[in-house]
Amino acid sequence: MSDIRHSLLRRDALSAAKEVLYHLDIYFSSQLQSAPLPIVDKGPVELLEEFVFQRLNSLQELQLLEIMCNYFQEQTKDSVRQIIFSSLFSPQGNKADDSRMNLLGKLVSMAVAVCRIPVLECAASWLQRTPVVYCVRLARALVDDYCCLVPGSVQTLKQIFSASPRFCCQFITSVTALYDLSSDDLIPPLDLLEMIVNWIFEDPRLILITFLNTPIAANLPIGFLELTPLTGLIRWCVKAPLAYKRRKKPPLSNGHVTSKVSQDSGEADRDSHLLYSKLHLSVLQVLMMLQVHLTEKNLYGRLGLILFDHMVPLVEEINRLADELNPLNASQEIELSLDRLAQALQVAMASGALLCTRDDLRTLCSRLPHNNLLQLVISGPVQQSPHTALPPGFYPHIHTPPLGYGAVPAHPAAHPALPTHPGHTFISGVAFPFRPIR
Numbered sequence: 001m002s003d004i005r006h007s008l009l010r011r012d013a014l015s016a017a018k019e020v021l022y023h024l025d026i027y028f029s030s031q032l033q034s035a036p037l038p039i040v041d042k043g044p045v046e047l048l049e050e051f052v053f054q055r056l057n058s059l060q061e062l063q064l065l066e067i068m069c070n071y072f073q074e075q076t077k078d079s080v081r082q083i084i085f086s087s088l089f090s091p092q093g094n095k096a097d098d099s100r101m102n103l104l105g106k107l108v109s110m111a112v113a114v115c116r117i118p119v120l121e122c123a124a125s126w127l128q129r130t131p132v133v134y135c136v137r138l139a140r141a142l143v144d145d146y147c148c149l150v151p152g153s154v155q156t157l158k159q160i161f162s163a164s165p166r167f168c169c170q171f172i173t174s175v176t177a178l179y180d181l182s183s184d185d186l187i188p189p190l191d192l193l194e195m196i197v198n199w200i201f202e203d204p205r206l207i208l209i210t211f212l213n214t215p216i217a218a219n220l221p222i223g224f225l226e227l228t229p230l231t232g233l234i235r236w237c238v239k240a241p242l243a244y245k246r247r248k249k250p251p252l253s254n255g256h257v258t259s260k261v262s263q264d265s266g267e268a269d270r271d272s273h274l275l276y277s278k279l280h281l282s283v284l285q286v287l288m289m290l291q292v293h294l295t296e297k298n299l300y301g302r303l304g305l306i307l308f309d310h311m312v313p314l315v316e317e318i319n320r321l322a323d324e325l326n327p328l329n330a331s332q333e334i335e336l337s338l339d340r341l342a343q344a345l346q347v348a349m350a351s352g353a354l355l356c357t358r359d360d361l362r363t364l365c366s367r368l369p370h371n372n373l374l375q376l377v378i379s380g381p382v383q384q385s386p387h388t389a390l391p392p393g394f395y396p397h398i399h400t401p402p403l404g405y406g407a408v409p410a411h412p413a414a415h416p417a418l419p420t421h422p423g424h425t426f427i428s429g430v431a432f433p434f435r436p437i438r
Helices: 002-009 013-034 042-051 058-074 078-089 097-114 117-129 132-149 154-158 165-178 190-202 204-212 230-246 259-296 308-324 331-351 358-365 372-379
Strands: none
Touching: 002 013, 002 042, 013 042, 013 058, 013 078, 042 078, 058 078, 058 097, 058 117, 078 097, 078 117, 097 117, 097 132, 097 154, 117 132, 117 165, 132 154, 132 165, 132 190, 154 190, 165 190, 165 204, 165 230, 190 204, 190 259, 204 259, 230 259, 230 308, 230 331, 259 331, 308 331, 308 358, 331 372, 358 372
């Protein structure tokens, strides 16, 4: 690599950056012939950081983005595309990461604008194997470009639904991690909300693509995006009534709320409430699908796609918001929030997406305001499962212990070892037979 570096130093910045891509293509194409998962060593990373992420002005950067888009479009081997993308944009924990993330945001934004599907597919894989703190930065860059800066540009982002469903799934997961409704600034923009709701309503299976195409391990990596955006979407639906009620008052004009601002705000809130109701229905439909998919993967009762540990902070947030708002003025919002929570918990447990005991659930919800539907979910009768040898007090009724509970399956032969989750390692994208529900 030292000879290559000396040669690059004699070139102008843009030519050097192009030459680095050329050498990386040769280097990894050669490695892939002898190893299916080549390791990105220190040399190529150092060349990238010196000649791609540090030396370009704005015009040169734009030209480089166009070169990258064309390269990934023209490279016919997916494995080469993926490893080049990974070597370019995998965070290294150093000062070059800011430049790396800025360039990635611009590249994916350009790929959305000109519909470069190979770049979007590479970005989907990147989101799957990259810590969530970086994933939300990419999501923020795309939301800023297509939902905030230029009115109407969200129409361009909407088109990737048919171009790259896999990227859409990962994008939704990232966006729900970014906008957690914990403050007024973290309520999703209306255009973004409408787009995501319409995507999911058109085909609810969209949000299961990553789960259906990923080898599953007993211990999913901590600090990465979840396999589905279900937890984040449930958070949106459940917290929305309270978060919008808490939202700050409209700006004042001469000490008074202007009628136009008040009217516009009221109309936007009404649109949002309808969208969250539509989203809640879609989420329940997806949860009902999951029992079949979990059973097909031999994971029913063994893998919770909605982690109980993630429900704990959600319930705490609902309780805090309910206390913060005046119950006399927010009784309808509190009731709606708790109704949605109860419905989500009931369907998630019945489908095997949420694994917990009835006692766990009672303890979790004990401090929430009273809600009739939630009380039925916590203490009501449960339909008997056809499975035998049921664990006492476990809900849903299952015949194998859940992964992560430390128990050993009663019939080990019936449950072969699960493949290792990709986590930090690179894997090529897996084709998904995507057919929208009509």
